[in-house]
Amino acid sequence: MRKPIIAGNWKMNKTVAEALTLVVNLRSALDAIPAVTSVVCPPFTALAPVKQALNGSHVGLGAQNLFWEEKGAFTGEVAPNMVAELCQYVILGHSERRQYFGETDASVNRKVKAALAHGLIPIICVGENLEQYEAGATDSVVRQQVNGALVGLTAEQVAGLVIAYEPIWAIGTGKAATGAAANQIISLSVRGPVADLYGEAVAQAVRVQYGGSTNAKNMAEYMQQPDIDGALVGGASLKAEDFIEMVRITANVRG
Template identity: 65%
Template sequence: MRTPIIAGNWKMNKTAAEAVDFVREIRNKLGQIKGVDKVVCPPFIALPGVYDALQATDIGVGAQNMHFAESGAYTGECAPNMLTPYCQYVIIGHSERREYFNETDEGVNQKAKAALAHGLTPIICVGETLAQNEAGETQAFVSGQVRAALDGLTAEQVASLIIAYEPIWAIGTGKSASAAQAGSIIGLSVRGPIADMFGEETAQKVRIQYGGSVKEHNIAEYMAQPDIDGALVGGASLKASFVELVKNAAG
């Protein structure tokens, strides 16, 4: 049995003070929900305060990005060893990073390896554009992203990480893939390549999230799909109703 995991990606929202106030507001109710792993991913500057506010809870903390090097002349970047005091997770290869900051499959692979080497659990994002979806290219494209991201990893490493399937056309648009559609793509184009590369046993251990306009009223539909193990939540994770979303995910 794979434990479901819901992660809130706050993106570039909330100041450090606002972030701490928010987690203080939701932590008790969120902590009462069992049977699902809960993670919040605030901006870099808010990580220490959020980490402190969530001590003595079972709510995890994740970063939204990181560099693969431990140090160096990389202005504006954050190294994995800078995150480990405050984080257990790190989002890697989000479509916004790929689109706006030219992140590549190779870079995602380097970051995944670095995260694992430092004891961080990567949440590796994959997903296709609307044009690719409409052209019937989803399986080839998403499978390619998965294979590239996991290249050179061991089966044990792969079993411990998380993959988030986020169709780009459903992120922040109000559109979303149907639960059946998302479940089918995840089974075929995400879990399938993992089985090809590392064996069916490993593929069945990997937790795979859906992301893209996930809300409290539709999360249960996605969780009912056998290959969907949670969600990477954007805008809906910025409000107190995130608690209701997590509760509905837990069933």
């Protein structure tokens, strides 16, 4: 059985003070639900204080990005060893990074390799946009992104990854994919290429989340699907009661 993983992507929200208030309100409730891996991913500015606030907790800490170089003249970037001092996880290849900051499958792959070299667990984001979805290109787009992200990785490395399938047309729009549709894409277009590259055992070991307008109301629908192992949560992760409820629902469904 793959242990469910719910990660909150706070995106560009929360000052340090606001981040600490949120994590203090989350910590005890999430620690009481050990059947689910819970992860919070604040902005870079809040990582160090949130790490302190989580000291002794089972709640994981993740960054929202990193650069692949160890150090140097890369103004505004954050190196993998800097992230690894604070975090266990890092989100890589989010659609907003691809859309607004020019990230490609090749650059995501470099970041994945850098993260793994420093003991971080990447949460690799893949997903199609509305035009691709309406053109029936979801499978080819997602397969290409999965294949591109995994170039040069070993089977052992891939088995320990987290992949988040996030259809771009569903992120922040309220238009979430149905549980059955998301499960089909994850089964065929995410686990499928992993199986082609590394074998069925690895494909069944890797944890795959769904992301895109997830909330407490639709969480049970996703968690009832056999190939969905959790969620990468956006807006709902900014409210303690909503995020806690999503983790509780996951634990109840996956029991």
